[in-house]
Amino acid sequence: MPSPQCPESVIPSRPIDPAKVVAEQVEAIRAQVGTNRAICGLSGGVDSAVSAAIVHRAIGDQLTCVFVDTGLMRLREPEQVERDFVQATGAHLVIVHAEERFLVALAGVTDPETKRKIIGREFIEVFDAQARRLVAEAGEPVRFLVQGTIYPDIVESGDDQGAGTIKSHHNVGGLPDDLAFELVEPLRMLYKDEVRAVGEELGLPESMVWRQPFPGPGLGIRVLGEVTKARLDVLRAADAIVREELTAAGKDREVWQCPVILLADLRSVGVTDGERTYGMPVVLRPVISKDAMTAGVGFLSDDLLTRIVSRITAEVPEVNRVVLDITPKPPATIEWE
Numbered sequence: 001m002p003s004p005q006c007p008e009s010v011i012p013s014r015p016i017d018p019a020k021v022v023a024e025q026v027e028a029i030r031a032q033v034g035t036n037r038a039i040c041g042l043s044g045g046v047d048s049a050v051s052a053a054i055v056h057r058a059i060g061d062q063l064t065c066v067f068v069d070t071g072l073m074r075l076r077e078p079e080q081v082e083r084d085f086v087q088a089t090g091a092h093l094v095i096v097h098a099e100e101r102f103l104v105a106l107a108g109v110t111d112p113e114t115k116r117k118i119i120g121r122e123f124i125e126v127f128d129a130q131a132r133r134l135v136a137e138a139g140e141p142v143r144f145l146v147q148g149t150i151y152p153d154i155v156e157s158g159d160d161q162g163a164g165t166i167k168s169h170h171n172v173g174g175l176p177d178d179l180a181f182e183l184v185e186p187l188r189m190l191y192k193d194e195v196r197a198v199g200e201e202l203g204l205p206e207s208m209v210w211r212q213p214f215p216g217p218g219l220g221i222r223v224l225g226e227v228t229k230a231r232l233d234v235l236r237a238a239d240a241i242v243r244e245e246l247t248a249a250g251k252d253r254e255v256w257q258c259p260v261i262l263l264a265d266l267r268s269v270g271v272t273d274g275e276r277t278y279g280m281p282v283v284l285r286p287v288i289s290k291d292a293m294t295a296g297v298g299f300l301s302d303d304l305l306t307r308i309v310s311r312i313t314a315e316v317p318e319v320n321r322v323v324l325d326i327t328p329k330p331p332a333t334i335e336w337e
C-alpha cells in the first residue's frame with residue numbers, strides 16, 4: 001500500500017525498471033533537497049549503501065555519509081565499507097570509531113529488546129554528535145537525513161496500516177527534536193530484490209549489492225546472552241568461515257541470508273585430539289526469502305555443511321558444536337533475538 005509520504009509519481013509500477021527508478025528518484029531528490037546539505041548513516045548493508053549512492057548521484061557533494069563502527073560488525077566489515085563504497089561512488093565518508101562505547105553500554109545486558117534499544121540509543125547519540133559536528137563544520141544547516149528504509153521495514157515496524165510491531169527495528173529515526181531533519185527515503189517503496197537491481201544500475205560492486213542482509217543492531221543480537229568483545233570475536237570468526245564457504249559454493253544469491261548465532265551461555269561437552277572440551281555451540285540459520293517477511297529453509301548440501309562444520313570446529317577453538325536451524329518464518333523469525 002502506498003505511503004502517504006511518498007508522492008504518487010515515485011511509486012514504481014511492477015516489475016520495476018531500475019534505470020527508470022533511478023531517474024525518477026534522482027529528480028525527486030533534487031526537487032526535495034535543492035541546494036541544501038544532507039547526511040546519510042551507512043550501516044554496511046545494501047539498503048543504506050544504495051540510498052546513499054542514489055542520493056549522491058542526485059546531489060553530489062551536498063551529501064556526507066557517516067559510518068559508525070559499533071564494534072558489532074562482521075569481520076573486516078568497516079574496512080570493506082570504506083573501500084568498496086567510496087571507490088564505487090566517490091561520496092564523502094566519515095567513519096566514527098565507537099566500539100568501546102557500545103561494549104560498555106551493553107555490559108551485563110541479556111534481554112533482546114533491551115539490547116536493541118541500547119544499541120539504537122547509542123547509535124543515535126553517536127550519530128547525533130557527528131551530525132552536530134558536521135553542521136558546525138559546514139557553517140550552514142544540514143537539513144536532510146537520508147535513510148535506507150525499504151518497504152518491508154515499514155510494514156514490520158507497524159507504520160503501515162494494520163501491521164503491528166514485530167521487533168523494534170533500529171534506524172536513526174529517533175534523533176532529538178532540536179536536530180530536526182527532513183527524511184529522504186528513496187527506497188521506501190521497494191522490496192529487497194528491487195533495491196539490489198537499483199544498486200546494480202548505480203554501478204555499486206557485486207560484493208556490496210549482493211551482500212546478505214545484516215540487521216542494524218549487528219552481531220549484538222546474534223550473541224545470545226551478554227555481548228562481550230571476546231564473544232563477538234568468536235562469532236566473527238565463525239561467521240567469516242560460513243560466508244567464505246557459502247561464497248565459494250556459489251550460494252550467495254540463492255541463500256537470502258545465513259545468520260550465524262552464538263549460544264554464548266550454553267556449554268556442551270566435546271572431544272578434540274582425545275581431549276575433553278566444554279565449548280559453545282553456534283547455530284547456522286540459512287534461509288531463502290524474497291522480502292524477509294516470510295522465509296523458508298535454505299537447504300545446504302551435505303558437502304558444504306560438512307566443510308563449514310569441520311572448519312569452524314578446527315579454526316574456532318571456543319566452538320565445539322554446530323547446529324542447524326531448519327524452522328521457517330513464521331513461526332520463527334530469521335534472527336534469534
Ligand code: XMP
Pocket residue numbers: 166167168169170213214215216217257292293329332333334335336
Ligand atoms: P526477522 O528476524 O524479523 O528479520 O525475521 C527480518 C529481516 O530483518 C533483519 N533485521 C533487521 N534489520 N534492523 C535492521 O535493519 C533491525 O533491527 C533488524 N532486525 C532484523 C534480519 O536480519 C532479516 O533480514
